[in-house]
Amino acid sequence: MAEIAALYSGNMVPRVVVVGCGISGVAAAHRLVKAGFHRVQILEATGRSGGRIHTGRLGNNVAEIGASYIHGPCEENPVFCLARDYGLLHQESRFNFIFSSISSQRLSSEDMSPVLEMYDELMNDTSQFKNKKETPWASLGHFMRSEGRRRAAERCKEKDATTRQLLLCAFNALLKDECSSNAAHTLDEIDVVGFGIYKNLRGLDCTIRGGYEGLVKSLLSDLPADIVTYNRPVRCVHWNNTENSRDTVNVECDDGEKISANHVILTVPLGYLKKHHSSFFCPPLPAHKLHSIHKLGFGTCNKIYVEFDQPWWDADCDKIYLVWRDEEDLLDHVSDIRKSWIRKMSTFTVLKPSDRSAIHPVLCGWISGHESEYMETLSDLEVRNSLTELIHTFTGNPRLTPRRILCTKWFHNPWTCGSYSHPAKGCSEQDLENMMEPLPTNGSHLQPLQVLFAGEATHPYFYSTVHGAVASGWREADRLISHYS
Structure with a gap:
């Protein structure tokens, strides 16, 4: 110098x-x-x-309006190193999850393991397209749907038709979750070659x-x-x-x-x-x-934080997948946004209290795409009513009602016009x-x-x-x- x-x-x-x-x-x-x-x-x-990066609160719980996690906490990650040096590291995000179907039918991890294994394999297989000029796939969505159907048919030959249908519906929940990860309306918007450009860092996600x-x-x-x-x-x-x-x-x-x-x-x-x-x-x-x-x-991914009086999920649960029984066609977006926008939200993550004063449990629902943008135009009461109906559908408990909600609205923020980028x-x-x-x-x-x-x-x-x-x-x-x- x-x-x-x-x-x-x-x-x-x-x-x-x-x-x-x-x-x-x-x-x-x-x-x-x-x-x-x-x-x-x-x-x-x-x-x-x-x-x-914008931190808010819902009751006594910290609610991240923007970025939530340190992805890949390791020495190669500058955010992890900064947070560690400032003494800000909190906890790793675990991956104990449940698949829930309508009327509170819990889908066992054993039943869902073929779907999870197939999904992980497909995501890993996208690395083969890196640096290739041509592929037989028009998009990431085209690859995931086509190969998902083919591999599901191969692995589920001995299963009955109802089980095969349910596995495809669970696979679709994972596709919608991937849309949120990419801030995309549909995986058909994602370039299958460009998707391989992203570099994953090792380590379980953690928070600040x-x-x-x-x-x-x-x-x-x-x-x-x-x-x-x-x-x-x-x-x-x-x-x-x-x-x-x-x-x-x-x-x-x-x-x-x-x-x-x-x-x-x-x-x-x-x-x-x-x-x-x-x-x-x-x-x-x-x-x-x-x-x-x-x-x-550049697309939109929003969160809807939902506070309850008591948890309706297991104490060791970290993530809940919502599986609709009529989505075997693997459509990762809804056809009628006004009527069915809430169905795009396929996952809840369980918010871990940052201090002991947080007495009410909170779930964070993830939603992306045009459904997410439409959600921003609704009043909190309209969003809360849709969420209440969704929770009643999946829990089978008509008395279960959210205490309050907190919605993020990144698409209509004039300084961001969305959430984050993806390889279109x-x-x-x-x-x-x-x-x-x-x-x-x-x-x-x-x-x-x-x-x-x-x-x-x-x-x-x-x-x-x-x-x-x-x-x-x-x-x-x-x-x-x-x-x-």
């Missing part, structure tokens, strides 16, 4: 504006400040930090004690108190400055003020870029970058590389590194995750550090 120190001593301190105070923007700013960059400013459109926002607050506590300006939406980023001057980018805020900077690190969600790119950049983005923004997928049909590794390419592009005669891009959708193989967001923020900070050193 001697060269950077010398640069600073010559009063040539670069000014860096970070747009967005989500975990990616905070990680980038944290890296720069620790490296000696003292003119770093974060502009946040809302009144809080965290972005798609007190909620994920604690990690953001810990990182911000290491930074200057005035580094973030809240309620400061950005209207347009003016780049492509041809002058050989220090301030090469102008960030225009909603109130018309323009903030000059040497570099801008842009961390806004892909959903926002898809909707506002035409007015957000002046001049417009290069064609190849714009093409990749359109090609990559037709996208490639090149599109992910285009997403993280700075402006101006390589070979340009313009001042370099005017606009840098970070966020989960810009990570080449950790997209859709918090650790991908952190790693991308560090990547762009390191790009500037390397530039000046």
Whole structure:
């Protein structure tokens, strides 16, 4: 860092504006400040930090409105390492689950084991498509349905027709759950080759004690108190400055003020870029970058937290799958959203109390796609009534009623326009590389590194995750550090 120190001593301190105070923007700013960059400013459109990390409460229970888990807690995971260093690690998420059919019929793990084994095999088999230019499958959904039916027929030859039908219905519940994992309306939207780009990390998912926002607050506590300006939406980023001057980018805020900077690190969600790119950049983005923004997928996954007086599930249960007995056709979305949107929610996870004061048990229901977006338009009473009917259907207990609910609404959030990214049909590794390419592009005669891009959708193989967001923020900070050193 001697060269950077010398640069600073010559009063040539670069000014860096970070747009967005989500975990990616905070990680980038944290890296720069620790490296000696003292003119770093974060502009946040809302009144809080965290972005798609947002911790709420339902009664005395912590309820994650946004990100919930550290996926793959190991040394390769920057979020795990940060949470460990800050003393924030909570607990591993276990995988004790039950399959429940209508009228409280419990489906035994022994009966369901063929479905689980087949599903795991199919997911593992998707790795064979990585880096292949052509496959016989039009999408991940096409592969999973076609191979699922074929393998189910082979393995269940000796079972009666009713059992075979039930196994396919359970398989469909797993497909709907996979839609939530990818924030997709249907697995038919997922590219089967692109699906293999994602890199899994080892280890059971775990949570952060007190909620994920604690990690953001810990990182911000290491930074200057005035580094973030809240309620400061950005209207347009003016780049492509041809002058050989220090301030090469102008960030225009909603109130018309323009903030000059040497570099801008842009961390806004892909959903926002898809909707506002035409007015957000002046001049417009290069064609190849714009093409990749359109090609990559960005969908909605919401949660519905449901509080009860008493648990109606086993004490050691962590996840509940809801199996409808008329879904053997393996359709992972509903045909009539207004009438049947609630059927898209195929899983509940059991919320583990973060402290002993949490006396009422809570389930977290997961729902994605257009059904999830429609749910956001309903009142809490309408959602609660639909949930109550669903619970009555599966428990057979008409007296079982939720105390209260809490719904997330990411699709109609104007700053996110959805939840997280996925490899949509037709996208490639090149599109992910285009997403993280700075402006101006390589070979340009313009001042370099005017606009840098970070966020989960810009990570080449950790997209859709918090650790991908952190790693991308560090990547762009390191790009500037390397530039000046």
